[in-house]
Amino acid sequence: xxxxxxxxxxxxxxxxxxxxxxxxxxxxxxxxxxxxxxxxxxxxxxxxxxxxxxxxxxxxxxxxxxxxxxxxxxxxxxxxxxxxxxxxxxxxxxxxxxxxxxxxxxxxxxxxxxxxxxxxxxxxxxxxxxxxxxxxxxxxxxxxxxxxxxxxxxxxxxxxxxxxxxxxxxxxxxxxxxxxxxxxxxxxxxxxxxxxxxxxxxxxxxxxxxxxxxxxxxxxxxxxxxxxxxxxxxxxxxxxxxxxxxxxxxx
Numbered sequence: 001x002x003x004x005x006x007x008x009x010x011x012x013x014x015x016x017x018x019x020x021x022x023x024x025x026x027x028x029x030x031x032x033x034x035x036x037x038x039x040x041x042x043x044x045x046x047x048x049x050x051x052x053x054x055x056x057x058x059x060x061x062x063x064x065x066x067x068x069x070x071x072x073x074x075x076x077x078x079x080x081x082x083x084x085x086x087x088x089x090x091x092x093x094x095x096x097x098x099x100x101x102x103x104x105x106x107x108x109x110x111x112x113x114x115x116x117x118x119x120x121x122x123x124x125x126x127x128x129x130x131x132x133x134x135x136x137x138x139x140x141x142x143x144x145x146x147x148x149x150x151x152x153x154x155x156x157x158x159x160x161x162x163x164x165x166x167x168x169x170x171x172x173x174x175x176x177x178x179x180x181x182x183x184x185x186x187x188x189x190x191x192x193x194x195x196x197x198x199x200x201x202x203x204x205x206x207x208x209x210x211x212x213x214x215x216x217x218x219x220x221x222x223x224x225x226x227x228x229x230x231x232x233x234x235x236x237x238x239x240x241x242x243x244x245x246x247x248x249x250x251x
Contacts, residue, residue, distance in 0.1 A: 005107035006064045012110045012121045015157040015202075017055035017068060018168035023227050026051045027209050028175060028200025031079065036192025046082050047198060049074025049096060050209050054227035058104065068103040069228040072096065073217060084216055094184040094245065097221055098236040100228050118156050125151040132239045133183055137248035140188050143180035147239060152176040171202040183242040 010019065017024045032045040053070035057063065074096035075084045085093045111122040127149045133142040154174045161169035177196040181187035203209065206225050217224050234240075 005109050008110040009107045011162050013055060013066060014169050015121060015155045015171045017053050020167040021054055021056055024053050025203045025206045026200055027203055028198040030198025033195045035195060043079045046077030046079050047074060047196060048077060052206055052227045064107050066105040067231055070101045071099045071224050071228060072101045073224045091184060091186060094242055096238055097241055100232050101235055117159055119159050119162060121155045123153040132243045140186050141183040143189055149177060149179040174199045
């Protein structure tokens with residue numbers, strides 16, 4: 001059904017986004033757990049977020065190349081009440097405001113698994129690069145001079161839907177991330193880190209994002225309700241966003 005890299009990319013594109021350039025919103029919900037040597041796992045936060053994306057052809061790279069233009073926001077929640085947190089342990093919470101969160105896609109053998117009537121696209125992304133928050137400048141907020149994390153995505157679509165011709169198909173997803181402590185947690189170089197465990201789905205429109213979350217976005221960063229119109233770089237992350245909020249002090 002999806003044999004060549006081009007076929008697989010198109011099927012994945014219809015699952016993750018829409019081939020006709022229409023805006024696509026994914027929404028997810030889950031929890032964040034702490035882990036550290038000789039300490040129990042603790043559910044620290046709930047977590048809820050969304051991504052609004054638009055897929056466009058990358059004319060410079062050929063007919064089977066795309067650019068995904070997206071913004072994403074996500075919020076740390078009280079693990080019991082699921083209310084959006086403003087403080088945690090007396091510290092101000094810095095939520096996720098990634099603008100942009102863009103990607104360039106080229107034909108590649110997207111890992112797939114047939115699960116009966118469903119097809120699962122798996123993306124396993126290990127990350128290791130110089131941290132935007134070096135320890136010398138951020139001794140309280142940085143876990144190390146190298147940012148290391150593991151991002152694990154799964155997108156699920158119906159094989160029958162993918163056999164059709166619609167530019168976008170219904171889909172669900174899961175996401176797991178292992179990461180260092182968040183900068184605003186002020187854990188410094190303490191051993192351990194966080195595990196994010198979430199699941200979600202492709203919505204019919206941004207207006208299907210829960211009303212509480214849409215109201216929070218509208219009051220702070222209303223531009224996140226829409227995908228970017230043009231390509232820009234570099235991407236924003238929680239670490240670069242924290243650096244923008246707190247530039248390093250220079251002597």
